Amino acid sequence: MKLRIKYTKTGVLRFIGHLDIMRLFQKAIRRAKLDVAYSKGFSPHQIISFAAPMPLGMTSEGEYFDGDFESITSTEDMINRLNSTMPEGVKVLDIVQLQEGAKPSMSVVTASDYYIYKNEECKNDFLQQLIANIDSFMSQETIEIIKKTKTKEEMSDIKPGIYKLEKKDDGIYMLLASGSVLNLKPELVVEALCKYSKLEYNRYDYMVHRLETYMGEKDNLKSLIEAGNRF
Numbered sequence: 001m002k003l004r005i006k007y008t009k010t011g012v013l014r015f016i017g018h019l020d021i022m023r024l025f026q027k028a029i030r031r032a033k034l035d036v037a038y039s040k041g042f043s044p045h046q047i048i049s050f051a052a053p054m055p056l057g058m059t060s061e062g063e064y065f066d067g068d069f070e071s072i073t074s075t076e077d078m079i080n081r082l083n084s085t086m087p088e089g090v091k092v093l094d095i096v097q098l099q100e101g102a103k104p105s106m107s108v109v110t111a112s113d114y115y116i117y118k119n120e121e122c123k124n125d126f127l128q129q130l131i132a133n134i135d136s137f138m139s140q141e142t143i144e145i146i147k148k149t150k151t152k153e154e155m156s157d158i159k160p161g162i163y164k165l166e167k168k169d170d171g172i173y174m175l176l177a178s179g180s181v182l183n184l185k186p187e188l189v190v191e192a193l194c195k196y197s198k199l200e201y202n203r204y205d206y207m208v209h210r211l212e213t214y215m216g217e218k219d220n221l222k223s224l225i226e227a228g229n230r231f
Helices: 011-015 020-032 075-083 127-132 134-138 187-197
Strands: 001-009 047-050 059-068 090-097 109-118 144-149 151-159 162-168 169-179 207-215 219-224
Touching: 001 207, 011 109, 020 047, 059 162, 075 090, 109 162, 109 187, 127 134, 127 169, 134 162, 134 187, 144 187, 169 187
Parallel strands: 059 207
Antiparallel strands: 001 059, 001 090, 047 059, 109 169, 109 207, 144 151, 162 169, 207 219
């Protein structure tokens, strides 16, 4: 049976990398005595896979992983058992059962949305200037920025990957393309907006919080948890 688990990553755990989060859940599953499935062979491992790993320094309330289980109890029971083993900053929010043959979460992700707000530990406060420039920034035909990879740098138009960009409370809300086909990091959008506003970009001036991870087409997005049913 394949389950999809939704969880948060907040507080100081934003400084914990993806591999550490994987190990955290592997240990939590064992401590919670959940009947997870293991691979075959000389070095069996838990059959779990994570969707859209989050960069270091970000927080989130919309993280996911899928796992194969030999047997299950109930959504409520499994949530409670997992949360009883969790450190502060990680909390399981929901668990659903996927239909047989469902694609893994990492292959269906198409978008994520984020809330950008001021890092109170930094002195610079350019956020209101950025907010004031959102409309004119988005009115450009193209939004070009240098994207860096391990082997090269190239100019890229990131506007097709920005589905929404607007003010929210005292910060910025953005809905961006995410996944294997088109993947846009929120830091790149903030950097481009700073450049347009003629402000120096410093990634540590801003905090990035992921709200949700989505699947489906741009005009018909659904959260990953909607792929299954509670049990």
